[in-house]
Every structure is written in structure tokens, then in C-alpha cells.
Amino acid sequence: MVFSFNTLRFKITLLSVIFLGLILILYSSILYYTLRFTLYNDLDQELIVKAEELGNSLQTYWREKKGTPKSFQKIANKVLLFDEEQLSPTDSGQTEKKLFLIADKYDLREDHIHISKKGVTVARSNNFSPGLLSHFRKHELEAASEVVFKTVTVDNKKLRVLYKPYRFFGDEDHLIEIGTSLKPIINLLDKRLASIIFSIPVILLLTSFIGHFLTLRILKPVLAVTKTAEKITHEDLSARVKTKHADDEMKYLVNAFNGMIDRLEKSFRYIAEFSSQVAHELKTPLAILRGESQMVLKAKRKPEEYERVIRVNLEEIERMIRVVEDLLLATKLEYDTEVFKFELFDLAEFMQDIYEQSKILASQKEMEVTMPALAKRVFIHGDRLHLRRLFFNLVDNAIKFSPQKSTIHIGVHVTPNQAEISVTDQGIGIHPADQPHIFKKFFHKDPRKNASYTGTGLGLSLALAIANAHRGTIAVKSEVERGSTFTVTLPRAAR
Amino acid sequence: MSLLMIPVHLIGKKILIVDDEFKIRQLYSSALQSEGYEVFEAADWPDAAKFLISQLIDLVVLDIHVPIVDGVCMSGMIGEIDPKIKILVASVYPLSHQRRLIIDADDYFDKAEGLHVLVDKVRNVLSSAYIREVE
Numbered sequence: 001m002v003f004s005f006n007t008l009r010f011k012i013t014l015l016s017v018i019f020l021g022l023i024l025i026l027y028s029s030i031l032y033y034t035l036r037f038t039l040y041n042d043l044d045q046e047l048i049v050k051a052e053e054l055g056n057s058l059q060t061y062w063r064e065k066k067g068t069p070k071s072f073q074k075i076a077n078k079v080l081l082f083d084e085e086q087l088s089p090t091d092s093g094q095t096e097k098k099l100f101l102i103a104d105k106y107d108l109r110e111d112h113i114h115i116s117k118k119g120v121t122v123a124r125s126n127n128f129s130p131g132l133l134s135h136f137r138k139h140e141l142e143a144a145s146e147v148v149f150k151t152v153t154v155d156n157k158k159l160r161v162l163y164k165p166y167r168f169f170g171d172e173d174h175l176i177e178i179g180t181s182l183k184p185i186i187n188l189l190d191k192r193l194a195s196i197i198f199s200i201p202v203i204l205l206l207t208s209f210i211g212h213f214l215t216l217r218i219l220k221p222v223l224a225v226t227k228t229a230e231k232i233t234h235e236d237l238s239a240r241v242k243t244k245h246a247d248d249e250m251k252y253l254v255n256a257f258n259g260m261i262d263r264l265e266k267s268f269r270y271i272a273e274f275s276s277q278v279a280h281e282l283k284t285p286l287a288i289l290r291g292e293s294q295m296v297l298k299a300k301r302k303p304e305e306y307e308r309v310i311r312v313n314l315e316e317i318e319r320m321i322r323v324v325e326d327l328l329l330a331t332k333l334e335y336d337t338e339v340f341k342f343e344l345f346d347l348a349e350f351m352q353d354i355y356e357q358s359k360i361l362a363s364q365k366e367m368e369v370t371m372p373a374l375a376k377r378v379f380i381h382g383d384r385l386h387l388r389r390l391f392f393n394l395v396d397n398a399i400k401f402s403p404q405k406s407t408i409h410i411g412v413h414v415t416p417n418q419a420e421i422s423v424t425d426q427g428i429g430i431h432p433a434d435q436p437h438i439f440k441k442f443f444h445k446d447p448r449k450n451a452s453y454t455g456t457g458l459g460l461s462l463a464l465a466i467a468n469a470h471r472g473t474i475a476v477k478s479e480v481e482r483g484s485t486f487t488v489t490l491p492r493a494a495r
Numbered sequence: 496m497s498l499l500m501i502p503v504h505l506i507g508k509k510i511l512i513v514d515d516e517f518k519i520r521q522l523y524s525s526a527l528q529s530e531g532y533e534v535f536e537a538a539d540w541p542d543a544a545k546f547l548i549s550q551l552i553d554l555v556v557l558d559i560h561v562p563i564v565d566g567v568c569m570s571g572m573i574g575e576i577d578p579k580i581k582i583l584v585a586s587v588y589p590l591s592h593q594r595r596l597i598i599d600a601d602d603y604f605d606k607a608e609g610l611h612v613l614v615d616k617v618r619n620v621l622s623s624a625y626i627r628e629v630e
Contacts, residue, residue, distance in 0.1 A: 276588070280560060283587035284516055287606035291522040294610045298529075312518060 009219060013211040017204050024203060028196040035192060039185045040160070044149050047162035050106045051176045054113070055166040057099045062168075064095050069169060076123035082109050112159065112179035115166075122174070131155060132179065151182065158182040221250040225257050237265035277442040281323045281457065285316035326458040330441065333386075333465040340383040340469055344493055347419055348374035350384060351412055358395045362408060365399060371410040378414050381493040382470045390466040393459040394423040394486045401484070402427035418472075418492055424485040430478040438476065439464045463488075505621050506531045509550055513543045513569065514558040514585070519606070523556060523585070526610045527617060540564035540572070547576050554621055556604075556613075559586040559596055570597045581620045585613065 004010070062075050082103045103109055112132055113125040121133070135152045148163040159179040166176045224241050231239045240261065241254045296309040332339045355371040362369050380387075398408045406426040413420040430438060437443050442457035460474075467474045470490050478484035510532045514520045520536045527534045535550060537543035539561060546552060555573055559566035566584065573580050582600040584593050593603045601620045604613050 276592075280587045283607050284519070287587065288516070288518045288522060290607065291519075291526070291610045295522060295526055316518070 009212065009215045012215045013208050016211045017208045020207050021200065021204050024200050028200065032189070032192060032196065036189055039188065043160055043180065043185065044162070046106070047149070047160065047178055047180060048147065048164065050108065050111070051162055051164040051166070051178055053102045053106070054108065054178070055168070055176055057095070057102055059168055061095050061099060072168065073122050076115055080113055080123050080125045110181065114177040116175050116177070117173050129154065152179070158186060221254055225254060228257075232261060237261055237268060274441065278327065281442060282320055285320045288316050289313050323458070326462060330458055330462055330465060333462065333469060337469070340386060342381055342383055344379055344381055345384055347378040347380050347412070348376070350380070350387070351410065351421065354388065354391045354395070355410060357392070358408065358410065361395060362399055365402070366405045367399060367402060368407045369410065370407060371412070374412050378419055379493040380419060380490055382490065386466045387470070390463045390488065391421070391423070393463045394488070397459060398423055398425035398427065398484070401425065414492070418489050420487055420489050422485050422487040424483060426483040429480040429482055429484055430476065431480055435476060435478065439474070501530050501618055502622070504625055505618065507533055508553045508621050509533045509535065510554050510556060510617065511535045511537060511543060511546050511550075511552045512556045513537045513561065513566070514556075515539065515561050516558075519558070522610070523613065526614060530614055532617070540569055543569065547573065547580070552580055553624070554581040554583060554617065556583050556585050556617070557600070559584065559588060559593065567596050570600060581624055583616055583620055
């Protein structure tokens, strides 16, 4: 298969990559921002603890040194150096220990610490640069009564800064400011971002490969169907797609496709058979027309001879017209439901009419027709014209295949839901082997066609088509040399 | 006029027409009779068998589409009765189709071809048979 952007394979792969990409980006963003939020939050909490521990330790140390508010600044500056040599030990030395413990625990030596009172520096750590001071100052006012966090950039370094009011010796105006480097957090987040940016394209590339092969695998039966479809011509409809390795869903497609070809093959065979039958039915009268005309033109004949030939030819022409008309009707009945004009009518009245006409037809062979009168009115929803045709076809057959002076019986049996009309003759009967075929088109059961033969071989197939159009059926019971009974069952109209 | 149309040695050859169409039988019969042949007509196998046994038939003009016992079966049975009997298949089927159905007939005739073709084919089949007989 040539690669094309318009293939299902390409589209499925592209769509899955696009959707997966969107989902991955969304998912990674959520993960990334959650991590960022958590890290900042943890850092802020740590800063608050740091500030409190620092303030508490400083105040304890100052108290134990019995310092005055004046000496606070000096002591605080010493403490913020976190240097053992600078601090003179108190009596027990516990306070210093605790101070260094806190400094180690919270990495206070690395932080930028500033303690102020009303905007005036009281004490500051060694690494506290003047540049930082101006940054710190900006937020001192708003932090006068509450805890404030800010992220500032000084000397290309990002710091997270906490402003926390603290009461040294009951004085509300002190403010502890602690700035800690954001470098570890930023490093972590950067690494995470890099891994996301690197992994998404890799995942998408893998997905596109997998999708490509999966769709190839899924579409394999479709390709098989296509190849088979290309192989099929009207001359050879034998090709089928193998279902052996197909998945269940694809089996439906393959089976539906194979079923369609089965039906096509059947229709083609039927058409071939049908057209050869049509040719046969029309060629015979044409052969007679041609032969008779050639024969009579060979020599000068008596006027009676010409008359005979013309009469024979006329019969054959009429026969061809009947074949063509019956064929047209058969086609119409099969494919055009609008041929039927349904109306409600009384079956008793209708059958009486059939009966009267049948008597006239049967009188040609001195035959008798019997039909018991129908007592009650039975209504049928149907097309009277076509039903007439159905019953006359049956009566016609009965007359045709019965000996002179025999009897035809028309019976009507009514059940709550349907009406059964039977036509029984005392004719030659139908051989059991032929019975399944008599409703097929162009079936001739007449073993000896004679001069009075008028059948087209379509009568019973038309009768069946008409019965079916009325949701009815035709059944046949027959015994050779004893006679046949054709029973038409029609549904009664709901009243 | 017609007695002069076929060679003398073919006059009186016996031809059996097997066809279920009365009018076809009648037509072919009168056409072949006027050529000088002796013609018999049969509508189905029992009738045909009767003539095949009682008469020394030289040629059968055989239709294929015949009810009950069709022409294909009949051609086999005619061969069993007497393999020397010539068979000319006469049907409305196209010639290629006829050849497929009855393989070993002596000639084939499409009914739509016209009477003169039938008469020619009958004469050819009988003449070739006569020549072989003489040799």
C-alpha cells in the first residue's frame, strides 16, 4: 500500500497521538504545579518555624544574659553570627547548645536574617547584603501586623522571604525577616520539567508506532475484503474472504461481505437462467413464425393454406405477447408494490363472480364447476383485479389438465383469521418430484403440448406472487392421474 | 418440385422428429417430407422409443427441452438402441450451449436459424453417413 495522508491508518494514529499528547500535557502540568505548590508551601511553613525558633532562642539567651533592652541589639548581632567564639556561655551552656542545634537543623547560617524595629535595623546576619535591605524594606510596612511571604531576586539569586512580627520583651514592633535560597526547589522543579519535556515526545513517538501497527493489524481483514472485492467479476463470483483468523467484529464484516457475494452469485445465476428461459420461451414461437412463413413462401399455395399459416402465426404472436406481458407483470409484482390497489371487499360476492366465469370457461370442455354458496359475508383487504387473475390462473390450469366432462370444485373455508379457497380438479395430477418446482417461472408440467396449448409457464409463479403480496400462501396437494387441489389462504380483514 | 431437391440415394431415409411442440413437429415434418424423406413424429420418449424400435430410423431430429425425459437423456438411450442412428440436435439454445449439453451428436441446429438450414443439415448428416457406409 502506498503511503498516503488520507488513510484510515494515518488518521487513527494521528488522532491517538494528538489526544494522548493533550492528556499527557495536562497530566504533567497538574503534577508539576502540585509539586511546586507543595514545595513552596513546605518551605513557607519551615520559614515560620525558623523565625519562631530563632526568636524564642534569642529571647531566652538574652534573658539568661540578664540583658537590658539596650544591650539587645548587641546580643542579637552576636547570636546571628552563629559563632561559638563570639558567644559567651551562660551558666549551664544549654541555651547555646540549643541555639546551635537550631542553626544546624534549619541551616540558619545560610539564610539571610534581619531583625528590625519600626524600619530600623536591630540586627542582621553576616551574609545580609545592602541590596537585600532595600528589597526587605519594601514589604516591612504591610508586614507590621501579619505574616507575609515574598519571592525576591537579589544579585541573580531567588529568595523566599518571610516577614514575621515578633514581640521581644513584650515589644510589638519587632519584625523578623528570613530569606532562604530557592535554589534547591528551583533545581528540583527544573529537573522535573526537563524530564517531562523529554518524555512526552518519546511516549508520543512510541504511541504512534504502536498505533500504526495496531491499526495495520485491525485493518488486515479490510484489506483482504478489498482484495477479494477486486477479484470478483460477473464471470467469477466464487471468491470469498477467509474468516479463519479474523476477530469477532471483523467476522461480522467479512461474513456480511461473503453473504452479499452469495446473494449476488445467486442473483446472477438466476438472471442467467432466467434470460435463457426467456430466450427459450420467445425463440420457440419465433422459430415457428419463421418456419411457417418460409414454408408457405416456397411455392404458390391455395388461399386456404395462406390463411392457415397466418392463423398459426397469429397464435404464436399472441403467445409471445402473453409471455412478455406475464413477464412484465411478474417483474412488477416482485419489485413494485404500488401495482396493488388494496380495498375492502366481500369474498362471497367475489367468489360468486369467479364461479360464474369459471362455468363459462369450463363449458368449452363440457366440464362442470361446483361451488357451495357462502352463507355469511367475509371481508378481505386486497386487490380484486389481481386476485381474480390468481383464481383464473388456477381454474385455467384445472381446465387445461383435466379430461373432458370432469368436474372442478371450488371450496371456500373460513376460519376466524383467514379464508381458504381451494380449486380441485380431476385431472392428470402433478408428479411428487415436480411439486416443489411448479411455482417457479417457466415450469411446464404439460407433458404433451398440443395445438390448444396456451400456457406461458408463468401462471403459477404469478399466482404465488399475488398471494404473497396479500400476505397469503398457496399450497398444493396432488396425486398423479387422480387430480390436484390448490389451496389459497388469505388473511381476513380486521373489522 | 421437392422430390428433386435431394440426391436419389437419400430418398426414403427415415427421420424421427422428437419435440414437445406440436407446431414445430408439424412444420419440420412437412418441410422434410417435401424433401422426400419418410418422417415420424414423437412428442416424448415413450412415443420416440416406439418408432425407434419398430422402424429403422436413420436420423433423429432431437429437441433438448422436453418434459420428463429430456433430449440429453434421450440421445444416450438412442445410442444404446442403435449407435448407427444419426442425431441432429434441434433446440432454441445457442449452438455452443447445445454442444456442451449433448457432446456426441452429429450436428446441431438452432431453431431460429430457419427451415433451409435444417434441411441442409439433415442432408449433410445423412450424406456423410451414406458415404461412410459405401466406403
